[in-house]
Amino acid sequence: MPEPDSEKVGRFTFYSREESEARGLIPSDEELARADELLAAFEEKRRNAPPEPARSPSLGLGERWGVDSLIGTEFEGWTRDANGQWYDKDGHPTSHDRDAHPGN
Numbered sequence: 001m002p003e004p005d006s007e008k009v010g011r012f013t014f015y016s017r018e019e020s021e022a023r024g025l026i027p028s029d030e031e032l033a034r035a036d037e038l039l040a041a042f043e044e045k046r047r048n049a050p051p052e053p054a055r056s057p058s059l060g061l062g063e064r065w066g067v068d069s070l071i072g073t074e075f076e077g078w079t080r081d082a083n084g085q086w087y088d089k090d091g092h093p094t095s096h097d098r099d100a101h102p103g104n
Contacts, residue, residue, distance in 0.1 A: 007014045020026050027035070077089025086094045 006016070006019060015023065015025065017026075078094070079087050081087070088094050
């Protein structure tokens with residue numbers, strides 16, 4: 001059961017500053033300094049890292065789906081331009097969308 005100064009919300013217990021200090025939950029100055037050193041070292045590595053490799057072109061369907069999503073399917077090699085027109089693996093415009101949805 002939570003102590004009087006603490007508040008239980010769901011599975012989390014929130015303590016007052018005094019209660020946190022009494023339980024040893026507040027990091028010491030040395031722990032904070034060490035964390036700052038580790039963060040500074042990480043940021044230095046990140047700044048000096050080479051650029052991220054280029055990503056596969058997107059299909060315009062969000063980050064989750066890219067051209068790699070077509071590999072191994074009958075649409076492998078197809079591309080889509082900025083206007084939404086699809087091209088087959090040989091670069092020929094396709095009527096895929098019209099064929100899939102008659103009447104459009």
